[in-house]
Amino acid sequence: MKFRLADVKDYQNIYQLVKIAFETAKVSDGNEQDFVLKLRDSDNFIPELEFVCENENELIGHIMMTHQVIDTNNGDYLGLLVAPLCVKLENRNNGIGGALIKYAHKEALRIGYKAVFLVGDPNYYGKFGYRQISEFKIVNNTEIPDQFILGCELIPGALTEVEGSINIFE
Structure with a gap:
């Protein structure tokens, strides 16, 4: 098993992987594979x-991780959004999702990012340092229930001085 950067030649396989993986996910809107395409086409x-x-x-x-802006009184704070994370059904519960998260965190930190956000199960993502954004003085500006909007400091204290709001998927 190895982790590597996705390549353009992987895109069709990624599309199918995401589509099939979310067909068996606990929570899905059925459009995650198209969301990947939308994210790739965005700035x-x-x-x-x-x-x-x-x-x-x-x-x-x-x-994948994309830019995620936190609107603050002092201007925009640029973090990352994790969306989506998926593992094939037959390979789940073997630590692959967690290993992908840790690998992506390490790479994000390496290139200079300090904080990451996502929408997900707090019980699962809490194992990797994610907490509800209200603990960071960040307000949820979406219709998604607050308990599922999570943040993680890649550098301890990175969000201490950040106070603002987040619009996930905008």
Whole structure:
């Protein structure tokens, strides 16, 4: 099993992987694969932060991070949004999702990002340092329930002075 940057030649396989993975996810709107395309076409896309997990030349996991702005009184704070993270059904519960998160965090930190946000299960993502954004003095400006909007400081204290609002998926 290895982690690597996603490549344009992977895009069709990633599309199928995301589509199938979210068909068996606890929470899904059924459009996650199209959301990946939308993110890639946006100004927020960061090719250096889209990764796949391979096992014997088969894609079994995917994660991407894009720019996420926090609106503050002192201007915009630029963090990252994790969306989506997926692992093939038959490979779940083996630590691959967590390993993808840790790998992506390490790479994001390496290129200078300090904080990451996502929409997800606080019980799962809490294991990787994610907390509700209200703990960081950040307000949720979406219709998504507050308990599912999470943030993680890649550098301890990175969000201490950040006070503002977040519009996930905007």
